[in-house]
Amino acid sequence: MDDVLGDLFDVIEDRKETLPEDSYTASLFTHEKGQNAVLEKLGEETTELVLAAKDDDYQEIAHESADIVYHLLVLLAMKDMDLDDLRSELAERR
């Protein structure tokens, strides 16, 4: 699981660096709304996750959770943070 997150974060960092035209990730880094584009996505998807949880729709819960994690990693990259910032914060809570 951690490899999946690490690999995804590496791809996000690559898109941030190279900004390919056909990349959704790159479009978030260059969006005219700036960071608000990714913040709005996080808000929308969190609402969708809440609705899926209320409906006990397990497939949708997994789908929306993955959308949230992806956009959260984009936000971390946007802030020049990385997975270690997240790992450290979680580790301190143990």
Ligand SMILES: N=c1c2ncn([C@@H]3O[C@H](COP(=O)(O)OP(=O)(O)OP(=O)(O)O)[C@@H](O)[C@H]3O)c2ncn1[C@@H]1O[C@H](COP(=O)(O)O)[C@@H](O)[C@H]1O
């Ligand atoms: N994990 C993701 C990922 N999760 C979500 N998304 C995109 O995020 C957007 C979500 O916006 P929306 O909720 O409006 O989309 P939607 O499908 O209508 O929404 P739902 O109804 O599904 O919730 C969609 O365009 C998805 O394609 C993602 N886009 C990219 N990735 C990863 O990033 C990698 C690089 O992608 P590119 O940057 O596009 O090359 C990919 O290989 C993936 O691993």
